Amino acid sequence: xxxxxxxxxxxxxxxxxxxxxxxxxxxxxxxxxxxxxxxxxxxxxxxxxxxxxxxxxxxxxxxxxxxxxxxxxxxxxxxxxxxxxxxxxxxxxxxxxxxxxxxxxxxxxxxxxxxxxxxxxxxxxxxxxxxxxxxxxxxxxxxxxxxxxxxxxxxxxxxxxxxxxxxxxxxxxxxxxxxx
Amino acid sequence: xxxxxxxxxxxxxxxxxxxxxxxxxxxxxxxxxxxxxxxxxxxxxxxxxxxxxxxxxxxxxxxxxxxxxxxxxxxxxxxxxxxxxxxxxxxxxxxxxxxx
Numbered sequence: 390x391x392x393x394x395x396x397x398x399x400x401x402x403x404x405x406x407x408x409x410x411x412x413x414x415x416x417x418x419x420x421x422x423x424x425x426x427x428x429x430x431x432x433x434x435x436x437x438x439x440x441x442x443x444x445x446x447x448x449x450x451x452x453x454x455x456x457x458x459x460x461x462x463x464x465x466x467x468x469x470x471x472x473x474x475x476x477x478x479x480x481x482x483x484x485x486x487x488x489x490x491x492x493x494x495x496x497x498x499x500x501x502x503x504x505x506x507x508x509x510x511x512x513x514x515x516x517x518x519x520x521x522x523x524x525x526x527x528x529x530x531x532x533x534x535x536x537x538x539x540x541x542x543x544x545x546x547x548x549x550x551x552x553x554x555x556x557x558x559x560x561x562x563x564x565x566x567x568x569x
Numbered sequence: 570x571x572x573x574x575x576x577x578x579x580x581x582x583x584x585x586x587x588x589x590x591x592x593x594x595x596x597x598x599x600x601x602x603x604x605x606x607x608x609x610x611x612x613x614x615x616x617x618x619x620x621x622x623x624x625x626x627x628x629x630x631x632x633x634x635x636x637x638x639x640x641x642x643x644x645x646x647x648x649x650x651x652x653x654x655x656x657x658x659x660x661x662x663x664x665x666x667x668x669x
């Protein structure tokens with residue numbers, strides 16, 4: 390039923406983040422066992438950091454796309470699916486951030502604050518805000534509502550049987566011309 | 570063949586009296602339920618019947634309009650679906666500000 394591309398794009402992005410986080414973690418474990426030359430280690434950590442920041446921009450863009458879809462309007466199933474997919478992107482991105490930070494700390498045991506980590510901190514705060522917004526939307530859509538009174542529904546059914554309804558043409562006519 | 574989606578008078582009146590929503594938003598909501606139920610009523614009946622083997626089912630629609638997020642709950646009677654007709658018999662909604 391759904392023909393939305395964004396959930397698929399988001400899930401691809403999340404899967405890619407997870408693969409990259411595993412690669413960075415594998416590298417960190419190798420560095421721990423058998424350190425390379427310091428320049429090679431920090432070079433890899435710098436690459437991981439650069440790519441993690443790049444992926445933050447993608448996550449942010451996917452959230453903007455999500456908001457645009459909600460502004461166009463979605464059925465409830467689509468709305469939940471989009472939110473779930475974009476939350477997977479945020480979660481996987483934070484996994485990538487953790488792997489990248491761990492790699493930095495392994496390749497730079499002096500503890501010096503490497504160039505770019507401050508930017509990663511700032512971007513992490515931004516993505517955390519987006520993640521919180523997505524979670525709030527999901528909570529809003531998933532909260533249980535009281536069931537509709539069966540007597541109200543039956544009364545409406547009977548009224549419709551008696552002809553108290555509008556055809557789609559009549560509904561649209563009034564929508565586009567309130568005097569109709 | 571799409572279903573004919575008839576709307577209980579009180580449902581239509583309710584949608585026209587929605588406070589706060591823009592005219593564009595109102596049009597989106599109405600065009601969406603008319604379209605989605607016409608094209609996909611079978612899916613909604615299968616996915617969200619009100620009770621086991623019930624022909625009454627729920628359809629939800631979500632829209633951000635003017636800084637608010639609206640979550641509509643429509644209830645439709647599908648007992649006329651074998652004859653190509655869906656009756657929309659109930660609607661309500663919840664609204665909250667769009668998270669910053």
